[in-house]
Amino acid sequence: MKIKNILILATLSTTLLFSCTKLEEEFDDSLSAVAEDDIDPQSILQGAYSALNTPFQDQSRFWAAQEHTGDAVIGPTRGADWDDNGVWRVLHNHRWNADHGFLRDTYRELQQTQYFSTNVIALSAASAQQKAEARFIRALSMFCTLDGWDQVPFREGENFEDLTILPETKKGVDAANFIIAELEAAVASLPNGPMIKANKNAAKALMMKVYLNKAVYKDRTKQPAAGDFDNADMARVIALADEIIASTDPKYSLQASYFENFAPNNSAISKEIIYALENTPGVRGGNVRSRWFAQLHYNQNPSGWNGFATLSDFYDKFEEDDDRLVQSYPGITSVGGVKVGFLEGQQFDQNNVALKDRKGAPLAFTREVKLTETGDNLEITGIRVVKYPIDYVSGDQSDNxxxxxxxxxVLLMKAEALLRSGNEAAARDIVNEIRNLRGVDDFTTLTLDNLIDERGRELYWEGWRRNDLIRFGKFLDAWQEKPASDAKYLLFAIPNEQLAVNPNLTQNPGF
Known part of the structure; x- marks a missing residue:
């Protein structure tokens, strides 16, 4: 009976598991070789899904890599709070190196996700759908690695089973093309839904991301110019978008109430969600509650961690009547007094009683914020953001x-591809459809500058800002509390722990 190198609740030494290096590394004794006939493919697949939770939902992992490096999030050090050895300041200022703890852990955990997914693909007992779902999960983790670090360790087939063989490294456009090919191979066997499973339209949306960013991946030493975007790539983005738009099972539409897309019952009410990570109390879940805990003050309900904020320059991109800016939300504001969106100024409880900070001063969040806060107002600086309406029922295992x-x-990506292809009128119509629903006036002209701002307004704090800023040529600019950046910071440094165990990786230029 053939024996597979399947990980069953194993904890290989981290560098071995995540870098797939040589057998000289020490094994923990929880690694077992298991007969393939005794393996439940669905359990291994669930492990692959669960492996996505930490890199995506934890406030310090891939979300931080994409958002704290952009112009919409800042993580101030507030006196003795939130110093964390400077990791948040380093991200905001674009000063990371190969030993940044959060970036190191993100890279490792993305490789772990790839490893679990490949375990499923390697199982002959796995069904075509199970293998396709695993291919999507693997493609997503590889895309995130490519986008951040450019170098994607990869092993499959005999090389996957023989840990004495070092993984190859896929880079740049070659890695992008591989991810596209994987997704194209998976689509036919993927289900139509539900949204919490890898599905056909999720694969198409990810392919859109890859095609849209191929101009970035051609040369990681600079930001792309307008002429770097291939018309054939843009045509594929448009075609894939049209397939998603034409889908009837499920049928998507823009959600009239914006914040319903992120609510505790969003899987039941949102018509927009194509793919989401499941958070079901007692079944499966991650740290989605960090999307409100990390910002809320200690004296709000729930008592938060009083950390992250947005920048006033980003906040000022919104028009006053924009529905995405701030709203009371049924069952949230009436329970804890917290609104959704951007929280500026005096905060109140559910009885409209003005809240105070821990020193008894008014709890009124200010537009002013610095990377290092001192003085009497350090608890209240910075406009806070609550994108996900709070789940007051489920406790730590929130249901959003x-x-x-x-x-x-998807619509904004199509609009971008149309604009880059020279069809401004059609692109503008799409953007104005979104703007109309969000309560703001039409654009009379669509440019790359107002399109990147619209992506910021629509997708703020959803984990795409760094990706967007690089593609639009703005990531290296100076902004609040950040000087202009050197081009080497278009990439993250390959973590030193990875370089130490995999000689097929090389450090990115400048680090």
Whole structure:
């Protein structure tokens, strides 16, 4: 009976598991070789899904890599709070190196996700659908690695089973093309839904992301210019978007109430969500509650961690009547007093009683915020953001599904591809459809500058800002509390722990 190298609740030494290095590394004794006939493919597949939770839902992992490096999030050090050895300041200022703890852990956990997914693909007992779902999960983790670090360790087939063989490294456009091919191979066997499973339209949305960013991946030493975007790539983005738009099972539409896309019952009410990570109390879930805990003050309900904020320059991109800016939300504001969106100024409880900070001063969040806060107001600086309406019922295991892809993003990607292809009028019509529903006036002209701002307004704090800023040529600019950046910071450094165990990886230029 053939024996597979399947990981069953194993904890290989981290560098071995995540880098797939040589057997000289020490094994923990929880690794077992298991007869393939005794393996339940669905259990291994669930492990692959669960492996996505930490890199995506934890406030310090891939979300931080995409958002804290952009112009919409800041993580101030508030006196003795939130110093964390400077990791948040380093992300905001674009000063990371190969030993940044959060980036190191993100890279490792993305490789772990790839490893679990490949375990499923390697099982002869796995069904075609199970293998396709695993291919999607693997493609998503590889895309995130490519986008952040450019170098994607990869092993499959005999090389996957023989840990003495080092993984190859896929880079740049070659890696992008491989991810596309994987997704194209998976689509036919993927289900139509539900949104919490890998599905056909999720694969198409991810392919759109890859095609849209191929101009970025051609040369990681610079931001792409307008002429770097291939018309054939843009045509594929448009065609894939049209397939998703034409879908009837499920049928997508823009959600009239914006914040319903992120609510505790979003999987039941949202018509926009294409793919989300499941958060079901007692079944499966991640740290989605960090999307409100990390910002809320200690004296709000729930008592938060009083950390992250947005920047006033980003906040000022919104028009006053924009529905995405701030709203009371049924069952949330009436329970804890917290609104959804951007929280500026005096905060109140559910009885409209003005709240105070821990020193008894008014709890009124200010537009002003610095990377290092001192003085009497350090608890209240910075406009806070609550994108996900709070789940007051489920406790730490919150019920909001964590959104990865939604319909509005598909429409905006199509609009971008049309604009880059020279069809401004058609692109503008799409953007104005979204703006109308969000309560703001039409654009009379669509440019790359107002399109990147619209992506910011629609997709703020959803984990795409770094990706967007690089593609639009703005990531290296100076903004609040950040000087202009060196081009080497278009990539993250390959973690030193990975370089130490995999000689097929090389450090990215400048680090």
């Amino acid at each position: 599904e964590y959104v990865i892809f939604r319909y509005a993003d």
